[in-house]
Amino acid sequence: MLFLFPELILCGLGLGATVAALFCRGRGAGRWALYGFFVCLAGVVTGLCLLAYAIDLGPEATGQLTPEFIARTFAVDPLSLFFSTLALAVCGLAMLFSMEFVEEVLEEHPAEFLALIAFASLGIACVxxxxxxxxxxxxxxxxxxxxxxxxGMLRREPRSLEAALKYFLIGxxxxxxxxxxxxxxxGLTGATDLRVLRDAVGEGHLHAVGQLAGVRMVSSQDPMVITGILCIVVGLGFKIAMVPFHMWCPDVYEGAPTPATAFLSVGPKAAGFVAIVRLLMLTFAPSSGPVPWAQPVLWLCALTMTLGNVVACRQTNLKRMLAYSSIAHSGYILIAVVSLGSADLALPAIVMYLIAYVLMNVGAFSVVIALSNIEGREDIHAYNGLSKRSPYLAYAWVIFAMSLAGVPPTAGFLGKLYVFMAALDDRVRLYWLAVVGVANAVISVWYYFRVARHMFFVEGVRTEPIRVGRGAGWAIGLSLAGTLVLVPLFPWLISFATSAAQVLGAW
Amino acid sequence: MGSVVFYFFAFAALACAVIVVTSRHIVRSVAALFVCMAAMAGIYFFLSAPFIGAMQLMIYAGGITVLLIFAVMLVRRAAGGQVEHASRNPGGAIVVVIGFVGWMAPAAWMAFGPRQMPPVEPRVAGVESLADDLIRHYVPAFEIASVLLLVAMIGAVVLTLRAKQREGPPTDDE
Amino acid sequence: MGFMLGDILESLGQPVGLRHCLVFAALLFAVGLYGVLTRRNAIGILMALELMLNAVNANLVAFWRYGPGPREALNGQVFAVFVITMAAAEAAVGLAIILALFRLRRTVNADEVNLLKG
Structure with a gap:
């Protein structure tokens, strides 16, 4: 049970917030969010200690420390512990940047908002x-x-509920x-255990069949298997907003309350990618013979990047722009997914990119949140002259924009670097895809820095200074620190991610 | 004899399903959904999964359909009678659906030859072994499902519970 | 292409096998998909969605019944139980959203949700 610590914290947090909802009406919810943040912070620290311990012990020993009835369907390896700690961190950041929102904007059910964030993070950890x-x-x-x-939390706002309806129906x-x-x-294999499925689908390692009576071996070229896998790809494609399935994303991001959007842009997306790693890269990727999903995803990946970036250039609403930008980032991560031939590079690249993406996207959205709490709008002209009104927000945006666009020396740059390295590896040789990726990164510079131009060089109508709320300010500070400080940490992180990926490969 | 039972329920379910998605009358749609769910329960009994059949009857036919009927009635009363229940131009949808069936049905048909139904001893298909599986093998999923239901409950309360003081349009429901 | 009308008619006389169930589930899923794509009313879409989930359940139970695993392995039934649970949760959440929106906008038509243009 020890290694399920992050999940237990998240579950407790959610239940706590649900109980708190009985007592907390209106005012005072910000304080609860702050407590939630501190719980998450303590949890992250403990989680990292546990992680070091788990790496020290090795995967077998950690598995033995977990009761069998849990270990059967729940992995307790270091990588999953790492991801659940990341989910805890996301939850903490979300508590922080929604502090002013639950205190001042959300009139009803503020504690339920926090509970939903905790439960969603619990879901990410469980994925x-x-x-x-x-x-x-x-x-x-x-x-x-x-x-x-x-x-849909702003239930008196038609836009919020419409976003919820659209998200619900499509989801x-x-x-x-x-x-x-x-x-x-x-049905084809008779198994639901992913480890068994990995052996059963594809040319397969026949050694597993002996002890697993009742599992049928199927070829990865069987039309039924392909249909099943493609259905799963479509479903996951919706979750991460891969291109033909992305149309819900800008509308939902625009209509949802801004802190919810910030959470949605990192949480479910991270969950979707973790699921892709587990299902597509580690389960439905036969070691010999063609991978049934690779070719379609390869094309969709290029399309996702390009469409996301090109359409983002034309947006004037920051939330819509960041929505298309998050579609483009899904495309970048998909580069690593399709380079699974070089899995020892691709898996760490995905881990790195997800960390960087969480930090910079939370940061960029926190800037939007800080302003929208005060101005109540998100179009680009609200940002005119921001550098005079709040230098902190403006300079923070520049750093996040650099990171999002992949300019060194930021976490986003290193994330992109590792993703492209995975594609350029000799075993994969997706040179054209890497070129498309770099071209897209160049396009993205334009629209991220267009906002910065409005902040620094366009005179705004309003000039009074902005007092950045405590929560949003701290969230920006933390993600800023992460975006910049992660850089020297990267060699260590990469070696960790590589070892974790090896563990996973053997998993 | 068994085949006749299966075909009866299958055709009933399919016919009702078609009514659900094509009827212009929303109450008729819900009623057809109810019959469809009940017919599905029949199929589960036929497939010797009585517990699933019972769940189907209780949760789908008894719970979800009733929930839908309530929603429809609420909306109908507030909207003053008829609810528009039209369909969009189905051109694209027909292509998608025919594509899906045209691919899926032959693939399934050819993948599984005419195998006989394997015999099932009543014991193993019973509730006991199912509960055993649920509690011993799928504990985390079970817990996640319970959190899922809690979230759904919180959500329903958050979105529909009325504040005490004031409320928007005063006309409808409860 | 052995998929002939005569083949089907002949098989109607045979005992029901896995493939009959699968074709039935595929048809039901397709009908649900059709409803999801064509309905304008959000409640109508929700109903079509329930049909799709039912098709999944039919698949699961049929696969359990005729599948390769020992009958003692109740994976398929367990999966079906969970799917039913999820369908209930989804229906509750979906109807809550639909009703809350109806209060504000007096419509349940998904395509009149046009503040957010596609």
Whole structure:
């Protein structure tokens, strides 16, 4: 149970906030958010200590320390512990940047907002843990359902509820399609355990069959298997806003309350990518023979990057712009996903990119939140002359923009670097994809810095200084520190991620 | 004999499903959904999964359909009678659906030859072994499902509970 | 392409096997998909969604019944139980959102949700 610490913290936090909702009406919710943040902070520190301990022990010993009835469907390896600690960190940051929002903007049910954030983070952590189709699907569903509700929290705002409705309908349909695919995969092999599925799908390692009576071996070229896997790809594509399935993303991000948008842009996306790593890269990737999903995802990846960046250039609403930017970032991470031939580079690259993405996106959104708490709007002209009104916000934006665009020396740059390195590896040779990626990074510089131009060089109508709220200010500070300080830490992180990925490969 | 039972329920379910998605009358849609769910329960009984059949009857037919009927009635009363329940131009949808069936049905048909139904001893398909599986093998999923239901409950309360003091349009419901 | 009408008609006389169930589930799923794509009413879309989830359950139970695993392995049934649970949660959340929106906008039509243009 020791290694389930982050999940227990998140679950306790969610239940605590639910109970707090009984007592806390209106004022005072900000204080609860702050307590939540401190709990998460303590949890992250403990989680990192546990992580060091778990790496020290090795995967077998950590597995033995966990009761069998949990270890059967829940992985307790270092990588999953790392991801659940990351989920805890996301939850803490979300508590922090929504502090002013729950205190001042959200009139009703502020504590429930915090509870939903904690439960959604619990879902993310559980996605990282799952090594069973059923558990994985339900963890994803927990993230999604909390997400629908978070985007509809401003229930007197038609826009918020419309965003919730759109998110719900599209999310539910994509879940149903993914479930259909999972039912086919289960039916063809007779197994739901991902480790068994990995052996059963593909040319396969036949050694596993002996002890696993009742599992049917199937070829990865069987049309039914391909149908099942493609259904799963479609479902996951919706969750991470891959291109033909991205159309919900800008609308939902724009309509949802800004802190909810900030959470939605990192939480469910991270969950989707962790699920992609588990399902597509580690389970449905036969060691010999062609990988059934690789070719379509390869093209969609290039399309996702390009469309996200090109359309983002034309946006004047910052939330919409960041929505398209997050679509583009999904495209970058997909580069590493399709370079699974060089899995020892691709897996750490995904881990790195996700960390960097969480930090810089939370940071950029916190700037938007800080301003929208005061101005109540997010179009680009609200940012005119921001450098005079609040230098902190303006300079923070510049750093986050650099990181998002992939300019050194930021975490975003290193994330992109590792992703491209995975694609350029000799075993993969996706040179054209890397070129498309770099070209896209160049395009993205333009629109991120267009906002900076408005902040620094356009005179604003209003000139009074902005007092940045405590929570948003701290969230910006923390992600700023992460974006910049992570850089010297990267060699260590990479070596950790590589060792964790090796553990996973053997998992 | 068994086949006749299966075909009866299958055709009933499919026919009702078609009514659900094409009827212009929303109450008729809900009623058809109810029958469809009940027919599905019949199929589960036929497939010797009585517990799933019972769950289907209680939760789908008894719970979800009733919830839908309540929602429809609420909306209908507040909207003053008829609720628009039209369909969009189905051109694209028909292509998608025919594509799906055209791919999926032959693939399934050819992947599984005419195998007989394997016999099932009543014991193993019973509730006991299912509960055993649920509690011994899928504990985390079970817990996640309970959190999921809690979240749904919180959500329903947050979105629909009325504040004590004031409320928007005064006309409707409760 | 052995998928002929005569083949189907002949198989109607045979005992029901896995493939009959699968084709039935695929058809049900397709009908649900059609409803999701064409319905304008959000409650209508929700109903079509329930059809899709039911098709998944039919798949799961049929696969359990005829599948390769020992009958003692109840994976498919457990999965189906969880899917039913999820469908209930989703229906509750979906209806809550639909009703809350209806209070504000007096419509349940998904395509009249146009403050956010696509």
């Amino acid at each position: 990282a843990r799952s090594r069973d189709l059923i558990t994985l699907f339900f963890s994803l569903e927990l993230v999604s359902i909390s997400g629908y509700l978070l985007s 539910a349909v994509s879940s149903a399609i993914m479930l259909f695919g999972m039912s086919l995969i289960y």
